Each structure stands twice: as C-alpha cells, then as structure tokens.
Amino acid sequence: MTQKTLEISNISTRYGQIPMLMNVSLEIRKGHIACVLGANGAGKTTLLKTILGMVKADTGSIKLNGESIDHLPTHKRVEKGIAMAAAAFGTLHKMTVEKNLKMGAYYINDNKLLNERLEQVYQSFPILKERLNQKAGTLSGGERTMLTIARAVINKPTLLMLDEPSLGLAPIMVEEVFRVIKKLNEKDNMTILLVEQNAQKALDVSHYGYVIQKGQIVFKGEPDELRSSEYVENPVAG
DSSP states (O other), rough: OEEEEEEEEEEEEETTEEEEEEEEEEEEEEEEEEEEEOTTSSSSSHHHHHHTTOOSSSSEEEETTEEEOTTTHHHHHHHTTEEEEEETTTOOTTTTTHHHHHTTTTTTOOOOHHHHHHHHHHHOHHHHHTTTTGGGSOOOOHHHHHHHHHHTTTTTOEEEEEETTTTOOHHHHHHHHHHHHHEEEEEEEEOOEESSSSHHHHHHHHEEEEETTTEEEEEEEEEOHHTTTTHHHOHHHH
C-alpha cells in the first residue's frame, strides 16, 4: 500500500468573516504528483498557505507522513520537509543566482553536502548553471520561475508545493517548466502538489487531481476523468 505523504481532512478556513475553504479533503501519495485545478479566486493558494500554516484552519486536520502538523508554526512545517515555490515568494533580485540557491539551502551546514546538492540542482536546471553569476532580477520570467523551484528543491523536501508555475510565461517556457516538474518526480521520486490554472498541462504530468470551486472540492479523479469532466471543460470562476 502506497504511503500517504499528505492527508487533509475537512479543512475549513476564513478571512475575517468570509469563508475561503469549506470542508476540503485530499491526499497525496508518496512519489506522486497531485494537481489542484481551479479558476482564479477558487481557493487554490489559500489551500497551500493553510498547509504551510500561514493561514489558520478553523476546523479539520493536516497530516504529513501520518503525523499531525496542525499545532506547528510555519517554520516548523518547513523543517518537517514542506517546501513551496510561488511567484509571491519571489527571488532575491539583487543577489546572484548562486547566492539565491545558497539562501534556499540554509538548513545545510555541511559544505560537501551543499556542493553535492548544488550540482544536483544544476543537472535538473542547466539554464541556472549558465547564469550563476547573474543577478536574479535580470533573469527572464521563466528563468526566475526555474530559480524559485530550484531554491525550493535544494533541501530535498518531503513535499514540494508549486503555486501556478506557468503563470505569465511564454509557451516555450511553460513547456520547459512542466518538463522539469515531471523530471523531478520521475528521477528524484519527489512528491508534488501542483496548483494550476493551466489544466491540460497540469494533467499531462499528474497522476491524479482535484478541482476546487468557491473553496470546495467538487471533483477528483485520474487525468482522463478530469479532462472529460464538465469542471475542466467548462471551468467556473472562483
């Protein structure tokens, strides 16, 4: 039986008096990619922030590798192995690509291990190796997205959460980003929670997925089931 990396049961949250998530339940099995699809404002980013502890859940529970993390603050959840790559987290624009990566590896105190992890990142993100001494603020949008993901994976997280990695990118860079996501999963057996509006691209790399509308999970299934569902063919705005 495949181990569950993440289990979310009946999570509800609110911003002030406004409900944002309502009885959301989902799971991610170890070594799998699960996507959460939905329109802008549907609750996708709120879900990720709740998993990280940045938004407090009113009800429900979250387990990482079978252990409850409900009581843990954000930094403790990060220490447990949850990493998030999102445009909102950004890059340190005035620092070089190399310094950005080393900032992401702040848990690694062994120089030999750090160099090994950096080399592994360069293999997965060759474009970054070509830009090591370049300031992050001068990178293209696609390259900054790659850097944000690379900075998140350098610590080999138990769970990698990606928030709209294709947002605002040119089609050729969207292809590259999803190629990297698939490679991280297949080569490194990385467990990934992928939040996306680009449903077709997300489903191309995912093992299964969920559709969220107005803060509720309205459909779940394997990629083919999701592609043929009314929720993906005719998405409803958040």
